[in-house]
Amino acid sequence: MLNAALELFNERLPHKPYFSDDLHFGVRIAGKERAILAKYIQFNQPHTMFWLGFDVDRAGATIDWSDRNAPAPTLTITNPENGHAHLLYALATSIRTAPDGRMKPLKYAAAVENALRKKLEADAGYSGLICKNPNHEHWKIAVWQPELYTLDWLADFLDLNAANHKEIVADYGLGRNCMLFDKTRKWAYRAIRQGWPEYEQWMNACYERAIAYNLQFAAPLDENEVMGIAKSIAKWTLKNLSKDGFDEYVKRTHTHYIQSLRGKRSHGGGRKSLNNPWVEIGVSRATYFRNKNKYKKNET
Known part of the structure; x- marks a missing residue:
């Protein structure tokens, strides 16, 4: 099971990932063959997300997702010195993060990601660019869920009803x-x-x-x-x-007739005839409703 998970991880790496052996000196970029030897590595491709990754900075991070009723991670990559871990969830269908992708699925994925982060109580400041490299001998690796996740499957563990629009586009992931x-x-x-x-x-x-x-x-x-x-x-x-297209749009939507209608609406004229019939008749609102039947007969 571990070999299969590592094979999937390596298969999905970018061709030239960011990597680092010591984060104090920042990250560099190189071919996959070099980067795969490092302690830390970029695990998602530039415009395609194959993994949802979370940074859990507390002892027991390898297993306490279970205490929070969160879905089991595909992989946990743990620092044996302090118990802190990166939790990775492998997706069956990748998420297109480039702006030419569809925004609706991206916002749904963002809502799932954010709700899962909250459930795991993971670090909100984690950039998601690199993770502990599961190929490196320094870390302790465990596989918990061999099946690939769909967003809907992950959502079954989460409360997305509480996620409003601002939370879906939160300052995270x-x-x-x-x-x-x-x-x-x-x-x-x-x-x-x-x-x-x-x-x-x-x-x-x-x-x-x-x-x-x-x-x-x-x-x-x-x-x-x-x-x-x-x-x-x-x-x-x-x-x-284009300028020509915009001029045509203005010409089409700002004719004298349309502007006249807009002017009436902005002063209440467009709505009075529909919703304020007493104004049309020239009586007060109270008088209109006292004699509503009479006025309706006159209207017909």
Whole structure:
């Protein structure tokens, strides 16, 4: 069972993972053959998540998920010196984290991830970039669940009803991808109209904005992920939001007739005829309801 889990882990590694033998000196990047020898390694691919990973910094982390009625991890990778562990849950279907992926499944995955983190009482500051490498002899490895998880199966252990929209895009894990994409694209929809820039200039503007939003997270996303989000938004907005297209949209939605109707609605005129018939008739609300039947006969 352990060999199968390790084989799955190694198979799903990025081609050039981040790795480190000592986190005090930061991380480096190299081919899988070199990185797989290190104590710490990047376990998910840049735009694809095969594992939900959690950092549990307390003694007994290897087993106390059971006391919390949490689902069994696929792998626990434990530091024998203090009992702290990384808990990894292998997914049957990977989660596309790139901004060209569908946002609805990503938000669902973020909600599951966040609810599971709370149940495990895992470290909310964990970036999720690297984990203890289960191939390294320094760590103690255990396999608890050989079957691959679906998000729905994990959700069966969790209370997602309490998760509102803000929690789904929380400052943690997948939630950061959702939040960064949403905030940057909303800014881009407005900002592109200020001059309709060329691609390079626009790409740099989107990247700078995404970087600024990313720095607001307690554990910012990796720079490559930020660049991917910025690039996707820059390309989409340039392709779909042109000056000619915007002028046509304004022409189509701001005709004299439509503006007139909007003006009436903004002053209550559009709603009075539907919901305030006493205004149309020219009587008070109380008078209208006292003589409602008479007025209705007159209307018909």
